[in-house]
Amino acid sequence: MxxxxxxxxxxxxxxxxxxxxxxxxxxxxxxxxxxxxxxxxxxxxxxxxxxxxxxxxxxxxxxxxxxxxxxxxxxxxxxxxxxxxxxxxxxxxxxxxGVGLIVAEGSQHKKQRKLLMPAFLHRHIKDLYPIFWDKSVALARVLSENISPSQDKPAKVFDVADWLARATLDILGSAGLGEEFDTLHHPDNEICSAYRNVFEQKPPRGTLAMGAFFVREAFISIFGISRKDSISMATKTLTDVARRLIARKRSNRQVEGSKDQHDQGRDIISVMLASDSFTDRMLENHLLTFLAAGHETTATSMTWALYALCLYPNVQQQLRDEVRKALPQHIDQAHAAEPMKAELLDSLPYLHAVCNEVFRIYPPAxxxxxxxxxxxxxxxxxxxxxxxxxxxxxxxxxxxxxxxPDAATFNPDRWMRPSQANTGGGLTNFSFMTFLHGPRSCIGQGFARGEFASLLAALVGTFEMSLAQDPDIVIETGLTSRPKGGLLVQFRKI
Ligand code: HEM
CATH class of the missing domain: 3.30.43.20 (Uridine Diphospho-n-acetylenolpyruvylglucosamine Reductase; domain 2)
Incomplete structure (x- = not known):
């Protein structure tokens, strides 16, 4: 095993x-x-x-x-x-x-969470599935285009972590903000570069480094010193982008004032704007929070998902069979297909089982x-x-x-047993902690699950994947726990 x-x-x-x-x-x-x-x-x-x-x-x-x-x-x-x-x-x-949902505490958190919850209800998230799917197909297409057709059996090795981070950034741009970042085609886009700077920073390790961090932070805050390091530059870029997006959204809303909310955009920021409960500053903080909390976590989970599918080729094949049987027109004729429906994607039992098992064994946090x-x-x-x-x-x-006893074994079948589709056989709902529970659980869980299932189905339906590196990996922990140095996977077109 x-x-x-x-x-x-x-x-x-x-x-x-x-x-x-x-x-x-x-x-x-x-x-x-x-x-x-x-x-x-x-x-x-x-x-x-x-x-x-x-x-x-x-x-x-x-x-x-x-x-x-x-x-x-x-x-x-x-x-x-x-x-x-x-x-x-x-x-x-x-x-x-900024002081968005992740950082806020106490009554401030309670108030923010209450205002934000409506934008994350399932009835809104399910409207985003066509976007999740189109962006997932776009990733599969870009990877295909990068594989030379001249070979007998076309295949190519990709470092998947960066591709997946760009795909999830594009999904958040479109489904979260109604904005096309298109970092799949423009890897040096300002947002992409800014996040690379942020996520490449390692938290201080060791007693001395930690002490130095606190002394420096105290100095900066007491004397109000302005910063010129790479995080500050990245944060400035991201804040500028957020401001621009919000200003544009607000003016679009004024122009289209008479239309109802559904016509004005299904993305999360549009739903928040329609509620009239947020100042521009609040929107800015929330937007930066969703971008940071939402793209790296899902990208890391997807990287682990591909690692698992390579380690367990039988699981990969069973998943591919289910996806290709249930979604033939979506996989093969993306342009001609009907928009993806949440009900359809959510109805695939093995896809649901594999997603849950990846989330269980490889939690990014x-x-x-x-x-x-x-x-x-x-x-x-x-x-x-x-x-x-x-x-x-x-x-x-x-x-x-x-x-x-088989707790540590990767086995999607545990979610397929009678009446275990939602529990996997775990003793209570606190057995599965990937998104935590309670008032500080992940507000984006439904969003993450939808985009994750889309990405996984689109990739496994289009390619056979195998590891192109030593399977022994070192886990690197920054804001999330990901394979150190990326992950090399060979993609072979089906
Ligand atoms: C696989 C993907 C994801 C995983 C595993 C994940 C996991 C988590 C976890 C464990 C927390 C709690 C952190 C803590 O309190 O220490 C959290 C919080 C949060 N997540 Fe996610 N997340 C994912 C995707 C997303 C997405 C896509 C979004 C937004 C669109 C999002 C937005 C947030 C926010 C705003 C919080 C703070 C909630 C609060 O404190 O009230 N996450 N997430």
């Missing part, structure tokens, strides 16, 4: 998180790749626990890793506003995103953090204010207590 990570680089061999701590650095050495959630996915199954595992990081700072559905539900639902995102994360993200804002408790255990809480989708998604 092939393991879902041919070699889970960065995995620790530690079995007992209570032992082996050092005076200043706690258990830092035992969690070399903590941010990806990799060591924690071993701990959750190997360290006997009743819902909480405690370990220590730099300067012996205590971290509480929550492993049980009841504990997760307390942190994410019942007491969600008692646990906030850490200052470092908000500082870093706030620079890129392997770990997220919270900090207790007041003295509180989890599972009856006292948690002092300031304690860091770790939630690891990568670990919980493969907990044997929640999924059974």
């Amino acid at each position: 092939v393991q879902p990570f041919a070699n889970p680089a960065g995995t620790s061999k530690t079995h007992n998180s209570q032992q082996g701590g050092r005076l200043l650095s706690g258990h830092v050495k035992l969690v070399p790749n903590e941010r990806s959630g990799m060591p924690l996915q071993e701990w959750i199954n190997e360290i006997p626990n009743t819902g909480l595992i405690r370990y220590r990081m730099r300067f012996n700072k205590e971290v509480v890793f929550v492993t049980s559905p009841k504990g997760l539900s307390e942190v994410l639902v019942q007491k969600s506003y008692e646990f906030v995102k850490p200052a470092k994360l908000r500082l870093g993200l706030g620079r890129i995103l 392997g770990l997220t953090r919270r900090v207790a804002v007041q003295n509180t408790s989890i599972l009856g255990q006292f948690i002092p204010a300031g304690t860091e809480i770790v939630i690891s989708p990568r670990a919980v998604n493969v907990s044997k207590d929640l999924w059974g």
Whole structure:
């Protein structure tokens, strides 16, 4: 049986998180790749626990890793506003995103989320499926055009991570903002370059680097120093683009004032504008948030999906058979086809199963953090204010207590068993943490699922794919956990 990570680089061999701590650095050495959630996915199954595992990081700072559905539900639902995102994360993200939904806390978050929810309801998202599909077909077409037809069996190796990031940026441009970025054909487009700058930045690692980061940030904020680094330049570009888009949308609305909302655009920003609840500044922050939160996560998930399809050729073939049988005219005659319907794409059981299994085994956000804002408790255990809480989708998604002995096996069939289409057989809905749960869960989940299914179906329906590199990969963790150095896949036209 092939393991879902041919070699889970960065995995620790530690079995007992209570032992082996050092005076200043706690258990830092035992969690070399903590941010990806990799060591924690071993701990959750190997360290006997009743819902909480405690370990220590730099300067012996205590971290509480929550492993049980009841504990997760307390942190994410019942007491969600008692646990906030850490200052470092908000500082870093706030620079890129402004105070949008991801960065806001407390009553500000509650208010923003309530205003934004209507734009993400299924009745709006399903109108976006034709866009998801057309952009997915556009990706398949551009890749096909890059494969030389002169060969006997036309095939070419692509580094898929960059192509997928551009495809998801184009989808967000069109479905999120009603704007054609066309980065598939223009990889040096200003937005694309700006995001490359942002995502290529590595968060500070190590005690010294972290200390230097905080001192520099404090200096900049106390003395109001203006920044000239690459993130600031990228943020300026993105903010300028956002302003331009919003101004254009507003003036279009005024010109077309008499038309109803549906005629004025189905994209998310149009739906938000139609509600008349947002100032331009708010729209700007939300727009930057959706762009950043929405394209890199889906692109990373798609990269892992292609990796999985290459590791498991039987799954790839079964999926291709289903897609080509159910969508022949959409796959082969994209121009002539009817617009894709949400009902049609969502009705493919194996596609649904493969998407869910990829999301379960390869969550792009392997770990997220919270900090207790007041003295509180989890599972009856006292948690002092300031304690860091770790939630690891990568670990919980493969907990044997929640999924059974084959928890870590990549097996889409678990979602095909009777009455398991929505659970995969996981014990509770907190067994599947990829989009989190509760008031701070991913607001874009429906959007992400629609575009993900479209991209996967269009690619697997058009190409046979195989790995063109060593299957042992190192996971690189920046804002998301992706294969280090990209992923080389050979595409052969069917
Ligand atoms: C496979 C794709 C995606 C995954 C796995 C994913 C996962 C997540 C996760 C885990 C969070 C919670 C982060 C935390 O609180 O620490 C989150 C939040 C969020 N996501 Fe996604 N996301 C995806 C795609 C998208 C898309 C396409 C959009 C927008 C169109 C989006 C917008 C957001 C926003 C705005 C939040 C903040 C929600 C809040 O705090 O209320 N995401 N996402």
